[in-house]
Amino acid sequence: MNVMAKENQNEPLIDSSKLIFGIGQVQKITGVSGRQLRYWEEQRYITPIAQQKGTQRQYSFRTLFLIFHIQRYLSQGFTLQTAVEKANEFEKQMPILRTFVKAQLHGVEVAEDRSVIDFGFKDDTHQQRVYGIVEGDKTYFEIKNVDD
DNA sequence: TTTCTGACA
DNA sequence: TGTCAGAA
Known part of the structure:
Protein backbone atom coordinates (compact mmCIF):
# COMPACT_ATOMS: atom_id res chain seq x y z
CA MET A 1 0.00 0.00 0.00
CA ASN A 2 1.12 3.53 -0.71
CA VAL A 3 1.66 5.87 2.17
CA MET A 4 -0.29 8.93 1.15
CA ALA A 5 0.51 12.31 2.60
CA LYS A 6 -2.65 13.70 4.15
CA GLU A 7 -2.26 17.41 3.59
CA ASN A 8 -5.83 18.59 3.36
CA GLN A 9 -7.43 21.62 5.06
CA ASN A 10 -6.35 24.65 3.05
CA GLU A 11 -8.30 26.84 5.43
CA PRO A 12 -5.92 29.78 5.95
CA LEU A 13 -6.55 31.30 2.52
CA ILE A 14 -6.26 35.03 1.99
CA ASP A 15 -9.43 37.10 1.70
CA SER A 16 -9.27 37.63 -2.05
CA SER A 17 -11.99 40.23 -1.61
CA LYS A 18 -9.46 42.45 0.13
CA LEU A 19 -6.92 42.27 -2.67
CA ILE A 20 -7.33 45.46 -4.70
CA PHE A 21 -5.25 46.40 -7.73
CA GLY A 22 -4.72 49.71 -9.46
CA ILE A 23 -4.73 49.87 -13.24
CA GLY A 24 -0.94 50.05 -13.20
CA GLN A 25 -0.67 46.83 -11.24
CA VAL A 26 -3.11 45.11 -13.57
CA GLN A 27 -1.05 46.18 -16.57
CA LYS A 28 2.15 44.75 -15.10
CA ILE A 29 0.51 41.52 -13.97
CA THR A 30 -1.62 40.75 -17.02
CA GLY A 31 0.19 42.58 -19.77
CA VAL A 32 -3.07 44.22 -20.82
CA SER A 33 -2.65 47.93 -21.56
CA GLY A 34 -4.52 50.63 -19.70
CA ARG A 35 -6.06 51.65 -22.99
CA GLN A 36 -7.46 48.14 -23.45
CA LEU A 37 -8.72 47.97 -19.88
CA ARG A 38 -10.63 51.23 -20.34
CA TYR A 39 -11.97 50.02 -23.67
CA TRP A 40 -13.10 46.68 -22.26
CA GLU A 41 -14.77 48.55 -19.45
CA GLU A 42 -16.47 50.82 -21.96
CA GLN A 43 -17.73 47.71 -23.77
CA ARG A 44 -18.83 46.38 -20.38
CA TYR A 45 -16.69 43.26 -20.58
CA ILE A 46 -15.12 44.07 -17.23
CA THR A 47 -16.25 46.20 -14.31
CA PRO A 48 -13.83 47.87 -11.87
CA ILE A 49 -14.88 48.26 -8.25
CA ALA A 50 -17.60 50.90 -8.03
CA GLN A 51 -15.89 54.26 -8.13
CA GLN A 52 -16.89 57.87 -8.75
CA LYS A 53 -16.30 60.16 -11.75
CA GLY A 54 -12.67 60.61 -12.69
CA THR A 55 -11.10 58.78 -9.77
CA GLN A 56 -8.54 56.06 -10.24
CA ARG A 57 -9.88 52.62 -11.09
CA GLN A 58 -9.56 49.74 -8.68
CA TYR A 59 -9.90 46.12 -9.69
CA SER A 60 -10.86 43.20 -7.47
CA PHE A 61 -8.91 39.96 -7.52
CA ARG A 62 -11.88 38.40 -9.26
CA THR A 63 -11.71 40.99 -12.03
CA LEU A 64 -7.93 40.67 -12.27
CA PHE A 65 -8.42 36.95 -12.76
CA LEU A 66 -11.01 37.58 -15.45
CA ILE A 67 -8.72 40.06 -17.24
CA PHE A 68 -5.89 37.56 -17.09
CA HIS A 69 -7.99 34.91 -18.80
CA ILE A 70 -9.41 37.24 -21.43
CA GLN A 71 -5.87 38.20 -22.36
CA ARG A 72 -4.89 34.54 -22.39
CA TYR A 73 -7.63 33.70 -24.89
CA LEU A 74 -6.80 36.75 -26.99
CA SER A 75 -3.20 35.58 -27.25
CA GLN A 76 -4.54 32.26 -28.48
CA GLY A 77 -6.11 34.04 -31.42
CA PHE A 78 -9.71 34.46 -30.29
CA THR A 79 -11.57 37.69 -30.88
CA LEU A 80 -12.15 39.92 -27.86
CA GLN A 81 -15.82 38.99 -27.75
CA THR A 82 -15.10 35.27 -27.87
CA ALA A 83 -12.26 35.62 -25.38
CA VAL A 84 -14.64 37.30 -22.94
CA GLU A 85 -17.24 34.58 -23.40
CA LYS A 86 -14.68 31.86 -22.81
CA ALA A 87 -13.26 33.64 -19.78
CA ASN A 88 -16.73 34.01 -18.26
CA GLU A 89 -17.49 30.39 -19.00
CA PHE A 90 -14.29 29.38 -17.25
CA GLU A 91 -15.31 31.42 -14.22
CA LYS A 92 -18.58 29.51 -14.06
CA GLN A 93 -16.67 26.25 -14.06
CA MET A 94 -14.32 27.26 -11.26
CA PRO A 95 -16.69 26.74 -8.33
CA ILE A 96 -17.67 23.36 -9.76
CA LEU A 97 -14.05 22.30 -10.03
CA ARG A 98 -13.33 23.67 -6.57
CA THR A 99 -16.20 21.72 -5.06
CA PHE A 100 -15.18 18.50 -6.75
CA VAL A 101 -11.51 18.75 -5.96
CA LYS A 102 -12.07 19.79 -2.37
CA ALA A 103 -14.29 16.78 -1.87
CA GLN A 104 -12.31 14.23 -3.84
C1' DT B 1 4.60 59.98 -11.04
C1' DT B 2 0.52 57.78 -12.28
C1' DT B 3 -4.03 57.88 -13.98
C1' DC B 4 -8.13 60.13 -16.25
C1' DT B 5 -10.81 61.56 -20.42
C1' DG B 6 -11.06 62.69 -25.12
C1' DA B 7 -9.28 62.59 -29.70
C1' DC B 8 -6.89 61.04 -34.04
C1' DA B 9 -0.73 62.34 -38.76
C1' DT C 1 -5.16 49.95 -29.87
C1' DG C 2 -1.38 53.11 -29.54
C1' DT C 3 -0.33 57.57 -28.19
C1' DC C 4 -0.47 62.50 -27.20
C1' DA C 5 -2.52 66.44 -24.64
C1' DG C 6 -3.99 68.89 -20.52
C1' DA C 7 -5.68 68.24 -15.84
C1' DA C 8 -5.96 66.06 -11.24
Whole structure:
Protein backbone atom coordinates (compact mmCIF):
# COMPACT_ATOMS: atom_id res chain seq x y z
CA MET A 1 0.00 0.00 0.00
CA ASN A 2 1.12 3.53 -0.71
CA VAL A 3 1.66 5.87 2.17
CA MET A 4 -0.29 8.93 1.15
CA ALA A 5 0.51 12.31 2.60
CA LYS A 6 -2.65 13.70 4.15
CA GLU A 7 -2.26 17.41 3.59
CA ASN A 8 -5.83 18.59 3.36
CA GLN A 9 -7.43 21.62 5.06
CA ASN A 10 -6.35 24.65 3.05
CA GLU A 11 -8.30 26.84 5.43
CA PRO A 12 -5.92 29.78 5.95
CA LEU A 13 -6.55 31.30 2.52
CA ILE A 14 -6.26 35.03 1.99
CA ASP A 15 -9.43 37.10 1.70
CA SER A 16 -9.27 37.63 -2.05
CA SER A 17 -11.99 40.23 -1.61
CA LYS A 18 -9.46 42.45 0.13
CA LEU A 19 -6.92 42.27 -2.67
CA ILE A 20 -7.33 45.46 -4.70
CA PHE A 21 -5.25 46.40 -7.73
CA GLY A 22 -4.72 49.71 -9.46
CA ILE A 23 -4.73 49.87 -13.24
CA GLY A 24 -0.94 50.05 -13.20
CA GLN A 25 -0.67 46.83 -11.24
CA VAL A 26 -3.11 45.11 -13.57
CA GLN A 27 -1.05 46.18 -16.57
CA LYS A 28 2.15 44.75 -15.10
CA ILE A 29 0.51 41.52 -13.97
CA THR A 30 -1.62 40.75 -17.02
CA GLY A 31 0.19 42.58 -19.77
CA VAL A 32 -3.07 44.22 -20.82
CA SER A 33 -2.65 47.93 -21.56
CA GLY A 34 -4.52 50.63 -19.70
CA ARG A 35 -6.06 51.65 -22.99
CA GLN A 36 -7.46 48.14 -23.45
CA LEU A 37 -8.72 47.97 -19.88
CA ARG A 38 -10.63 51.23 -20.34
CA TYR A 39 -11.97 50.02 -23.67
CA TRP A 40 -13.10 46.68 -22.26
CA GLU A 41 -14.77 48.55 -19.45
CA GLU A 42 -16.47 50.82 -21.96
CA GLN A 43 -17.73 47.71 -23.77
CA ARG A 44 -18.83 46.38 -20.38
CA TYR A 45 -16.69 43.26 -20.58
CA ILE A 46 -15.12 44.07 -17.23
CA THR A 47 -16.25 46.20 -14.31
CA PRO A 48 -13.83 47.87 -11.87
CA ILE A 49 -14.88 48.26 -8.25
CA ALA A 50 -17.60 50.90 -8.03
CA GLN A 51 -15.89 54.26 -8.13
CA GLN A 52 -16.89 57.87 -8.75
CA LYS A 53 -16.30 60.16 -11.75
CA GLY A 54 -12.67 60.61 -12.69
CA THR A 55 -11.10 58.78 -9.77
CA GLN A 56 -8.54 56.06 -10.24
CA ARG A 57 -9.88 52.62 -11.09
CA GLN A 58 -9.56 49.74 -8.68
CA TYR A 59 -9.90 46.12 -9.69
CA SER A 60 -10.86 43.20 -7.47
CA PHE A 61 -8.91 39.96 -7.52
CA ARG A 62 -11.88 38.40 -9.26
CA THR A 63 -11.71 40.99 -12.03
CA LEU A 64 -7.93 40.67 -12.27
CA PHE A 65 -8.42 36.95 -12.76
CA LEU A 66 -11.01 37.58 -15.45
CA ILE A 67 -8.72 40.06 -17.24
CA PHE A 68 -5.89 37.56 -17.09
CA HIS A 69 -7.99 34.91 -18.80
CA ILE A 70 -9.41 37.24 -21.43
CA GLN A 71 -5.87 38.20 -22.36
CA ARG A 72 -4.89 34.54 -22.39
CA TYR A 73 -7.63 33.70 -24.89
CA LEU A 74 -6.80 36.75 -26.99
CA SER A 75 -3.20 35.58 -27.25
CA GLN A 76 -4.54 32.26 -28.48
CA GLY A 77 -6.11 34.04 -31.42
CA PHE A 78 -9.71 34.46 -30.29
CA THR A 79 -11.57 37.69 -30.88
CA LEU A 80 -12.15 39.92 -27.86
CA GLN A 81 -15.82 38.99 -27.75
CA THR A 82 -15.10 35.27 -27.87
CA ALA A 83 -12.26 35.62 -25.38
CA VAL A 84 -14.64 37.30 -22.94
CA GLU A 85 -17.24 34.58 -23.40
CA LYS A 86 -14.68 31.86 -22.81
CA ALA A 87 -13.26 33.64 -19.78
CA ASN A 88 -16.73 34.01 -18.26
CA GLU A 89 -17.49 30.39 -19.00
CA PHE A 90 -14.29 29.38 -17.25
CA GLU A 91 -15.31 31.42 -14.22
CA LYS A 92 -18.58 29.51 -14.06
CA GLN A 93 -16.67 26.25 -14.06
CA MET A 94 -14.32 27.26 -11.26
CA PRO A 95 -16.69 26.74 -8.33
CA ILE A 96 -17.67 23.36 -9.76
CA LEU A 97 -14.05 22.30 -10.03
CA ARG A 98 -13.33 23.67 -6.57
CA THR A 99 -16.20 21.72 -5.06
CA PHE A 100 -15.18 18.50 -6.75
CA VAL A 101 -11.51 18.75 -5.96
CA LYS A 102 -12.07 19.79 -2.37
CA ALA A 103 -14.29 16.78 -1.87
CA GLN A 104 -12.31 14.23 -3.84
CA LEU A 105 -8.71 15.18 -3.18
CA HIS A 106 -7.70 12.87 -0.38
CA GLY A 107 -3.97 13.22 -0.65
CA VAL A 108 -0.95 13.63 -2.89
CA GLU A 109 2.23 11.65 -2.84
CA VAL A 110 4.97 13.58 -4.62
CA ALA A 111 7.91 11.82 -6.20
CA GLU A 112 10.50 12.60 -8.85
CA ASP A 113 9.41 9.98 -11.36
CA ARG A 114 5.86 9.07 -10.41
CA SER A 115 3.49 11.14 -8.25
CA VAL A 116 0.15 9.79 -7.08
CA ILE A 117 -3.07 11.68 -6.36
CA ASP A 118 -5.54 9.89 -4.12
CA PHE A 119 -9.11 10.55 -5.23
CA GLY A 120 -10.64 8.30 -2.62
CA PHE A 121 -13.14 5.52 -3.15
CA LYS A 122 -14.76 5.13 -6.55
CA ASP A 123 -18.21 4.86 -4.93
CA ASP A 124 -20.07 4.08 -1.72
CA THR A 125 -19.28 0.39 -1.95
CA HIS A 126 -15.72 1.30 -0.99
CA GLN A 127 -14.49 -1.61 -3.07
CA GLN A 128 -12.16 0.35 -5.33
CA ARG A 129 -9.97 3.38 -4.93
CA VAL A 130 -9.14 5.91 -7.67
CA TYR A 131 -5.68 7.33 -8.19
CA GLY A 132 -4.43 9.98 -10.57
CA ILE A 133 -0.92 9.28 -11.77
CA VAL A 134 1.50 11.94 -12.92
CA GLU A 135 4.67 10.92 -14.70
CA GLY A 136 6.29 14.02 -16.10
CA ASP A 137 3.80 15.34 -18.65
CA LYS A 138 1.96 12.04 -18.78
CA THR A 139 -1.16 11.65 -16.65
CA TYR A 140 -3.70 8.87 -16.23
CA PHE A 141 -6.04 7.18 -13.79
CA GLU A 142 -5.56 3.96 -11.92
CA ILE A 143 -8.29 2.08 -10.11
CA LYS A 144 -7.26 -0.44 -7.50
CA ASN A 145 -9.35 -2.97 -5.61
CA VAL A 146 -9.28 -2.46 -1.89
CA ASP A 147 -8.74 -6.14 -1.10
CA ASP A 148 -7.37 -6.65 2.35
C1' DT B 1 4.60 59.98 -11.04
C1' DT B 2 0.52 57.78 -12.28
C1' DT B 3 -4.03 57.88 -13.98
C1' DC B 4 -8.13 60.13 -16.25
C1' DT B 5 -10.81 61.56 -20.42
C1' DG B 6 -11.06 62.69 -25.12
C1' DA B 7 -9.28 62.59 -29.70
C1' DC B 8 -6.89 61.04 -34.04
C1' DA B 9 -0.73 62.34 -38.76
C1' DT C 1 -5.16 49.95 -29.87
C1' DG C 2 -1.38 53.11 -29.54
C1' DT C 3 -0.33 57.57 -28.19
C1' DC C 4 -0.47 62.50 -27.20
C1' DA C 5 -2.52 66.44 -24.64
C1' DG C 6 -3.99 68.89 -20.52
C1' DA C 7 -5.68 68.24 -15.84
C1' DA C 8 -5.96 66.06 -11.24
